[in-house]
Amino acid sequence: MIHSQIKVLLLYILSVNAVFAQSDKFTISGTIKDKKTGETIIGAIVRVNELSGTGTTSNEYGFYSLTLPSGKYNFIYSFLGFTQQDLSIELTQYKIVNISLSENSTQLTEVVVIAERKDINVTRTQMGVEKLDTKEISKIPVLFGEKDILKTIQLLPGIKSAGEGNSGFYVRGGGADQNLILLDEAPVYNASHLLGFFSTFNSDAIKDLTLYKGGMPAQYGGRLSSVLDVKMNEGNNQRFGVSGGLGLISSKLNVEGPIQKDKSSFLVTARRTYADLYLIFSKDKEMRKNQIFFYDLNAKVNYKLGEKDRLFLSGYFGRDVLSVAKTFGIDWGNSTGTMRWNHIINQKIFLNTSFIFSNYNYKIAFNSGNNDFSVTSKIRDWNLKQEFQYFPNPNNKIRFGFNSIYHTIVPGQITASEASGINEIKLQDRYAWENDVFFSNEWNATDKLSIIYGVRLTSFSALGKGDYYSYDANGNVIATTPYSNNEFVKTYVNPEPRLSASYLITPVSSVKVSYGRNIQNLHLISNSTSTTPTDLWVPSSKNIKPEIADQVALGYFRNFKENKYEFSTEIYYKDMQNQIDYRNGANTQANDKIEGELLFGKGRAYGLELFLKKKVGKFNGWIGYTLSRTKKSIDGVNNGNWYAAKQDRTHDVSVVGIYDISPNWSLSAVWVYSTGNAITFPSGKYSLDGQVQFLYTERNGYRMPAYHRLDIGATWYRKKTATYESSWNFSCYNAYGRENAYNINFRENKDDPTKTEAVRTTLFRWIPSISYNFKFK
């Protein structure tokens, strides 16, 4: 069925193509690269000097295509931080023009940036999109000095931190599990190390990062509130290089170079923390038997098969290891792999075929007395993705394709020795097959109005083999239905329309609107204060319906002072259906009948985001502010009344400043403020079981104290030589030592048992760090 739809689409497009081909028009296409490294450039600008407003940008693989009436044109190729290149071309036939841009020798912040790129936030049709420059990230101070893209994006409006020092984030009222996190197209199911204090992304390996907060392009789907699309570097295909960093908490090394110059390259980036090495210094002898660390490895190879074909292989492997005195251990991690083939079918049609693997698993091992056993769990995806990009003329960019994913979930399996006191048990594996087709067109309707419209059709099937249960209103099993291998249990088909439009009021200001529907068919069961490695993904089934979100947004974008200052504001409203919550005292671990522990309801979120950024000059940075509400109403919670969701924070402010004093020194500071999370505190107490117990009257009826913090940092660039450069980075997290509440617990007063008291736990105050970064060229 999918294939026939693709065929129809292809036929349609080819017929349109044929119509265009008859007219006197020709296509110029090619790939845009960084001259020094050979890395393709994403989002490079191609303008036509003679036709104002006509142009295009390179796609995520550096490919561009522009179809124009025959004639002589001056093409201008440009990209932020690179010297622009002008090319005079007589376009009287199809032409392939590959371009290599040179990096600007002066420092990024001092560059007078090329005009077209500067006003991208005003002219871009897509709204609700955030991009971060990986160079920008390196100057911003962070916890333990460990550069982290997932923490830096939390400084942008509409994106909130999931907690102190946490790489988890909430986008426009969505949960931390409602973000689609892609690394080279592969979904990363648990993007955090060590309870979220570090993300799985080693920023040294990252080329580009885009976060969509709403109105996502149709090629993305699967999660409710955002898409974070992370692309790994490809590796320098010009020369061999080694770079790395030494920090207090971790060290990393990056090796890249050509396999065959201009044709192929490789990249390997590795990182390991050594928190456990501190344990060696522990006074406690037993303490030294404990282990706690994580590592990750990114690797990528790409090979140019010819002018029209490129092959990429990329992979990620990360692991957290925690063990105590060799009697108890837990380790967990993701592995992903992507095999990708870029093929230029003709000058107007670009094809990308990806074969993607993703796996997340954990293992708990016990080895004490006759309790010798292990518990394992995993989620695994096999994914085939086919995407066509078609550039019929300068005013239309069409994307269409399909995606087929086979999910396997192993909720829990216990392996034990014969002598063990534990039985070998396996919870039922769950299987699901997801098939999506999508189509979108980026259409420049007039000089001022551009529209991206598209639709994604998602089909999700829960598959056998296994027993599926029906539950009564109290979550008790009332019927069991067995299904055989690959038998369809339940299929959900949902269309997801997506629309973004922008209207240019003046050359420096625009208004934008967007609407999008998103569907989520994999749901994270996480009934604790923060995400843990043992949280479980469950697929939509007879009982769990797909989560649905509809979001509308309206925005105004304005640049000032020749685009030195960017201002934008967006308002949004999001309606969410089939949201998941848990029964009181839900047992969500290793439970075959976990669906009986769930409650369902709806959610809504709305807010206003303001953003002002100074992009150039010695002093640059931004101020972001978000005013928002997020509420939930769940059958069986709070009598079904609306209540504030945990991530409901009324005010959220972030201020980021970077000051380049000299070519050698750069200072930076970050200040964040947010209203405390909504939380449930007791409103009374009683005596039971010989102890004081607390009485709860409503869900999330209280607030944590407001959170604020200042981080400061300095970077010292040592003298560059032809073959070596290095820098020192100093930072202090929470510089004024604010005692932010990580949690608040209630207990009996130790001295006076007739009294009860509240106890606040603070995690990080004045955390200084230092790191050294180097690069051999």
Place this chain on the structure above:
Amino acid sequence: MKSTIFNISVSLVISTFVFSSCKKVIDIDLNDSNPQFVIEANIINDGTPCTVDITKTINFSESNNFPAVTNAIVTLSDNAGNSENLQMTSNGHYTSSTITGVQGRTYTLNVNVDGKTFNAVSTLPYEVNLDSAWVQDLLIFGSNSYSVIPEYKDSSGTMNFYRFKLFVNDTLDKNIFLEDDVFTDGRTVTIPLFGEIEIEAGDTLRLQMMCIDKPAYLFFFSLASLQNGSTGAPANPVSNFSGGCLGYFSAHTLMEKTMVVF
């Protein structure tokens, strides 16, 4: 077993970072609440009477004097045809005089107070013998050097639920120790219990093991998740009483072992 494994794994991960944290007592202005009835009722198969304690909730800021409820009419019956009204033997404390706990029997408790009726049913499980108990030296990030290990043989083919109480020198450890047999059906079980009180050499330990029924297990399971702070959304524990009060009614067995730590 199940809850033990996951609780240990989660608290381990958390503790690795929390060890560097600081704690401070702070003032929080908490709302007042309407008083609610709290019923704590137990019947054990050791010949002792059924006991029912009825109190009311108070506001958080008040001293811990929980008002006893003295005007309740408490009725206990079993599925062997016995029924009796419990007598108040001290303030808010009601006891049976004829009905005692018998394995396999189902008990119904009815409480009438201020025009409200609360009902609960509990079945006294068949006893699983606590064969022995000992102390094991184990270190988890320096926080606890000893754990107590009960040994018992789970009865195969039935769902069993266990609750343990640990007294260190006659002080009750506040941790709620629970086990089910999802992973251990029919096995000889020796899962360590990690208490809150730090055990030292010379301490006298008293370990109680109770076979409880599923509703009581669910009550204590939800109470435990409040105590260890693992739940993201605290709510009152799931009571087996109908009618909207707090508390539980549990018919259970009781065995005890005493040991001295060397």
